[in-house]
Every structure is written in structure tokens, then in C-alpha cells.
Amino acid sequence: MQAPAQKPAVRAFACPNCGGGMELRGFQHTRSAVCIQCLSVLDTSDEKIKILQKFDNRQRVRPIIPLGTRGKLHGTVYEVIGFMVRTITVEGTQYSWHEYLLFNPYKGFRYLTTYEGHWNDVVPCHGLPAAATAGGRKAAKYLDRTYKHFQNAMAETTFVMGEFPWAVKVGEKVENDDYVSPPYILSAERDNKEVNWSHGTYMTGAEVWSHFNLPGQPPPASGVFANQPSPHQGRVGRIWKTTLVWLAIWFVAVVFFGISAQNKLVFDQAYRFEPRTAERSEASFVTPVFELSGRTSGVDVEIRTDLANNWAVFHLALINEETGQGFDFGQDVSFYSGVDSDGSWTEGSRSESVTIPKVPSGRYYLRVEPEADASAPAVRYQLQVRRDAPHVGWLMLVLPFLLIPPIVVSLRSASFEGARWAESDYAPSSD
Amino acid sequence: MSRLANCPSCGAQVQFRFAQAVQTACPYCQSVIVRTNVDLEKVGEVAALPPDPSPIQLYTEGIIGNKAFQVVGRLTYSYEQGFWNEWHLLFHDNTTGWLADAQAQYAYSQLVAPPSRLPAKGKLKRGQTFHWPQGEFTLTHLTVARYVGFEGELPFATDGRHEETVFADLKSPTAAFATIDYSEDPPLLFMGRIVTFDELQLKNLKMFEGW
Numbered sequence A: 001m002q003a004p005a006q007k008p009a010v011r012a013f014a015c016p017n018c019g020g021g022m023e024l025r026g027f028q029h030t031r032s033a034v035c036i037q038c039l040s041v042l043d044t045s046d047e048k049i050k051i052l053q054k055f056d057n058r059q060r061v062r063p064i065i066p067l068g069t070r071g072k073l074h075g076t077v078y079e080v081i082g083f084m085v086r087t088i089t090v091e092g093t094q095y096s097w098h099e100y101l102l103f104n105p106y107k108g109f110r111y112l113t114t115y116e117g118h119w120n121d122v123v124p125c126h127g128l129p130a131a132a133t134a135g136g137r138k139a140a141k142y143l144d145r146t147y148k149h150f151q152n153a154m155a156e157t158t159f160v161m162g163e164f165p166w167a168v169k170v171g172e173k174v175e176n177d178d179y180v181s182p183p184y185i186l187s188a189e190r191d192n193k194e195v196n197w198s199h200g201t202y203m204t205g206a207e208v209w210s211h212f213n214l215p216g217q218p219p220p221a222s223g224v225f226a227n228q229p230s231p232h233q234g235r236v237g238r239i240w241k242t243t244l245v246w247l248a249i250w251f252v253a254v255v256f257f258g259i260s261a262q263n264k265l266v267f268d269q270a271y272r273f274e275p276r277t278a279e280r281s282e283a284s285f286v287t288p289v290f291e292l293s294g295r296t297s298g299v300d301v302e303i304r305t306d307l308a309n310n311w312a313v314f315h316l317a318l319i320n321e322e323t324g325q326g327f328d329f330g331q332d333v334s335f336y337s338g339v340d341s342d343g344s345w346t347e348g349s350r351s352e353s354v355t356i357p358k359v360p361s362g363r364y365y366l367r368v369e370p371e372a373d374a375s376a377p378a379v380r381y382q383l384q385v386r387r388d389a390p391h392v393g394w395l396m397l398v399l400p401f402l403l404i405p406p407i408v409v410s411l412r413s414a415s416f417e418g419a420r421w422a423e424s425d426y427a428p429s430s431d
Numbered sequence B: 001m002s003r004l005a006n007c008p009s010c011g012a013q014v015q016f017r018f019a020q021a022v023q024t025a026c027p028y029c030q031s032v033i034v035r036t037n038v039d040l041e042k043v044g045e046v047a048a049l050p051p052d053p054s055p056i057q058l059y060t061e062g063i064i065g066n067k068a069f070q071v072v073g074r075l076t077y078s079y080e081q082g083f084w085n086e087w088h089l090l091f092h093d094n095t096t097g098w099l100a101d102a103q104a105q106y107a108y109s110q111l112v113a114p115p116s117r118l119p120a121k122g123k124l125k126r127g128q129t130f131h132w133p134q135g136e137f138t139l140t141h142l143t144v145a146r147y148v149g150f151e152g153e154l155p156f157a158t159d160g161r162h163e164e165t166v167f168a169d170l171k172s173p174t175a176a177f178a179t180i181d182y183s184e185d186p187p188l189l190f191m192g193r194i195v196t197f198d199e200l201q202l203k204n205l206k207m208f209e210g211w
Helices: A205-211 A235-260 A393-422
Strands: A012-014 A021-023 A032-034 A041-043 A050-053 A070-073 A076-090 A093-104 A108-115 A118-124 A130-134 A137-142 A145-164 A173-181 A184-190 A195-204 A264-273 A290-292 A297-305 A310-320 A326-340 A343-349 A351-359 A362-372 A379-387 B004-006 B013-015 B023-025 B031-036 B039-045 B061-064 B067-079 B082-091 B096-102 B105-112 B129-132 B135-152 B164-171 B176-181 B188-195
Touching: A070 A205, A093 A145, A108 A195, A108 A205, A118 A205, A130 A145, A137 A184, A145 A184, A195 A205, A235 A393, A264 A290, A264 A362, A297 A310, A297 A326, A310 A351, A310 A379, A326 A351, A362 A379, B023 B135, B082 B135, B096 B188, B105 B176, B135 B176
Parallel strands: none
Antiparallel strands: A012 A021, A032 A041, A032 A145, A041 A050, A070 A076, A076 A093, A076 A145, A093 A108, A108 A118, A118 A195, A130 A137, A137 A145, A145 A173, A173 A184, A184 A195, A264 A379, A290 A362, A297 A351, A297 A379, A310 A326, A310 A362, A326 A343, B004 B013, B023 B031, B031 B039, B061 B067, B067 B082, B067 B135, B082 B096, B096 B105, B105 B188, B129 B135, B135 B164, B164 B176, B176 B188
16 A cells, blocks of 8 residues: 655745735745745744744845755755844954755755855754864864864844744844864854754855856855865975975985085195285285196185284186186185174174086196285285085075975965964954 | 454454554554454544655655665654654564654664663753763753654554653764653663665655655
8 A cells, every 4th residue: 555645735824914925835844934024933833823023123134045046955956945144243243144044855954154255055963073172272073073163152043034944033042162174164052952063064155156056146255264175275284295305305415415525625825915015016926736636526715814803805716727727706705803782793704715616627726816905914814725525505595495385385374274263262362 | 463454443454564563553444453462453543643744654665774674654743843753664674663754854763772771751961971882872852742643553552642751862973863762661762873865765755846
């Protein structure tokens, strides 16, 4: 024997307050409904419709998705049957969000909530979330995921339209706790009797518009919402991993070039320069010839002086005795020191060195031309030439280029998270 | 026990799908028939059930876990939020269970022996926890309900069920579900889990015009 398939009769009735005609979409699930004309809240749980609450001339709010609109979520058609505005007050400012009640006679009820262009697809939790802590803060654990506590507030129902499977009332207050783990949000609603948990998944306005086939453009999202997924999520870790690999390669290169260089002292000679006589006698001279052997590599020329509160400039040339090919270079050396109110200070250095890269092997000499203030005292200095000097300066120049991308990504991610948590109970400025 | 019997009121043939059924309704004369040993006894007339928005009906078929079932009976309760159904499921291996259906949210459970002594009705408190081998359960909802009516076959007789009954709903972190039913003394424990409409793979559902 087969029971005949029956469809529940569509309930149609007249509003006991204004007489306006009403039809219910939520079958016998509907326990209360709001008259479209006079906005009275009606108790529909019985054949005899009773008025639960009369509309008190508060401002009408227009749902951006009209009641009766059908859309597809997760492959199932849902119909918008209810709409409510809920308001919280934080530090004297009211914030309101909208909730759409969606219905499918087989799959039941779910909600779409929206605030400032951000959307969430919300369903009741099947399991019971457990209290937890994350980083010393309140958190909730649900199905192996930890949600950080975001906000506690009293949420008041401030406007209703459509129909609901419970007795809805304007002015009703519940304590609301939100926990986030983007793109998910976990909410606990507590009245004086019980706690009801729900689970939301972030949606963009564009997704809602496409699922519900709505005309025009969705309102633009402003700011960062509590459970809005960060565009940088996962990127920070990934880019630092890549950077670590490059840093390891870089470090190996530095060590390789450093160790493989012989850095052999091939010339070492002390001189004295008398600036006062430099005008009369030619200051320029050439050193004895020295051998630069082996592969083409760097040459390091170090100048050590005994300058005291003075400066000197050394014009130098490293010249190949056989070919006459020369490498011209110059180096300033200056050293100042003194004592002031902050204590003793120094500026500059008595010694400087210059590295000439890629010098072929051969017999070389230096042409040296010191220069200093004509009134300065004599300068003693020492010239040291080293063959196959470690040439890692260019590697140091590479370093910032390796580090800039991960630092930029980290900063952007931190700023996104900062904007998210600025709206929470844990904003840095609030208590 | 025989699967076929005659209605003690009108004589029509009554077929039992569930061999251990204790109560059924005669499909012809709407008598409530209770089976005692081998006899059938008419104990009253079937009360009209309220219009039901559930997509499930008698003889709907589905799957829990990997066991196929057929709906053979239904109990309806009324409570603060309206009505809910307890669908009596008969599995192909002749075991039974219940599918609760309230506002199109579904929970499956079956009668189990309580792992520990269940609290007395007056000692129930929301938030109290039970550490059982099946998991840690927390009492989330206390519902006072009234039996409204039945259809199909039930494993017990419903006569005398007119008092308000307390049901304590328990949930675990992993969506396990339990109900302590205080309609009997000592109370009964039903245990199972919250299920989704899709996983039940239901067939022979009610059709809704426009859906």
C-alpha cells in the first residue's frame, strides 16, 4: 500500500490587523509571519492567526534580495522566505547586518547574512563546538579546526519581514559570540535558555548575485570582514620558504668565493707624505714591480694611514709592466675624533681598501699620487696589495633583492590581518 | 508472530511489515490495533495528524551508513516550536531505529542501554555533560513535548501517552546525538548522529508542487 503523495496546502489568509492578503511559502514550518502591508508580526502556528506584535512606525528596511527570490546554493534551490535586520551596539555606535532566511522543503533552512557588502552562507552546526584557547585567547574548536574569538555583543532584532519557523519578535535580544577561521565563522547565540551554534562560509557579493541571478551589481564590499579570506593567506609561508632556499644558495656562494680566494700578500710597503712640500716636489711615484700570478681574479689594495682629524686622497693606478694596461682608481681616507657632551666620537676610518675585480696575471706596479690639505702635517701610510682577493661585494648587493619580496608580502598580509582584527574585541586600541 | 492478521473491527486484512510491531492502524477503518500475544485488539480510532510539511512519508526508503531502511511508522509530537516527527525505520536486517525530523533537520538514533545511570527528570540541566564510551555528550536542549498521534507500525502501544514528556537532547563535538526520553521510567536512551538529507539518499518522498 502506498500512501498518496500529498502536497501541503499553500496557506492563504487575511492579516487580522489590516486585512491584507497573505500567503505562506514555508509550509507548516512557519510559526510567525510579517504582514507585507502593515508589518505586524503574526502568529501562524494555529488556524486562528493572532497578532504577536504591531509595527511601531520604525523605519522600513528594503531587503536587497526580494522575498520569494529563488537561487541555487550547493546545487540546491532555495527560496528567500524571511528577512531580518539585527543590530549590535559597540561603544555607543550601532552596527546593523541583514539576514535572509532561505528554505527548501527537503533540505530545510539556511541563512545568508550580509554586512557592508560582505556575505556569509550560514547553516546550523551539527556537532557541538568545544571551548578552546589559541595564542592565549578565547577560541572554539569545531571539527578539528580552531576558531579565534572575534567579538561578543548583544544582538537585537530591529526589523523583520517574511516568515520564520519560530516566533520572531522585534526587540528580541540574544548574546552573540563570533569566532573566526577565514573563510569560516562560528557563531554562538545565547538566550536565557539555550545556546545555538551556526557555521558560516564567506561569500562575495558577486557570488551571491550569480547564485540568485540578481540584476545589477552587488554593493561593493568595504573594509575587511571578520572571516574574509586574506588574499595573502598561505603566500607568506610559501614566499619565505622560497626565499630560504635562495638565501641558502646565496650563503653557499659567499662561502665558496670567500674560501676559494687565496688572498695572498704580494706587496707591502710603508711611505711618508709631506703635504707642505708636495707643491714643490712631485708627489707622484711608482712602486717596485710585483707579481700577480694564477687565474684572473680580484686584487685588493689596502691603504693604512695615521691620519688624525684630517683627510687624504690617494690617486692610484695598477699598471701591467708588459702591456701598459692600467686600472685607475682613487680612495678617500679621512679620520676625525673628539669629545663632546655625548662623550667621545669618531668619524671615518684610518684604513680603507679597494678591490679591483678580474685582474689578469702578470707583472704589475702601482703609480701612487697622494693628496692632502697643503697645511696638513705629514702622513705615514702603508700600501698592501693582495692577490686573489675574495670578491663578494656583488653578492651583498643581491641580498636586498632576495629579501624585499617576502618582506613586502609579509607586511601586506600583516596589514590585512590588522584591518580584520581592528573590528574585533581585540583591536590594539580598545581594551 | 504472523505478518498477516485481520482487523478486529472491520475484518480487513492487516499486513505487518515489522514482525515485532505492537501497534498499527487499520488502513480501511482507521482503528488503532494493538497486538497482544496472538490477538489483535482495537483500542481506539486514529486521530487526525496535523498537516505535515515533512518530505518523508510512510514507506519512504533510504540508507543510514550502509544499511537500507524503510519507514514503517511515525510518531508526531508537538512542542514550543511546532511539531516534529519520529519516523520508525525498519532495516533490511530486521533491526529498527528512529529518524527525528524537526524543521527539516534530521537526526538518526536507536535505543541503547544507558552506559551510566541517567539523571532523574528534575536533575536535568542544560550544559551538563556525560562521558560515555560513544563520546562526550553535552545536554543542549530540554524539550517538553506532547504526543499528538501516529501512523503505520510502532514497536509499542501509545495508549496512555497523553501526558507531557520531557526529552533531553545531547550533542557531541563530532555530531553524535542522543536523546533521553522520559516517557518511561526508567528513562530510555536513544543514541545516533545528526544526518544530512543528502546522505540518507531518500526515495519515495512526498512531492511538493513547484519544488
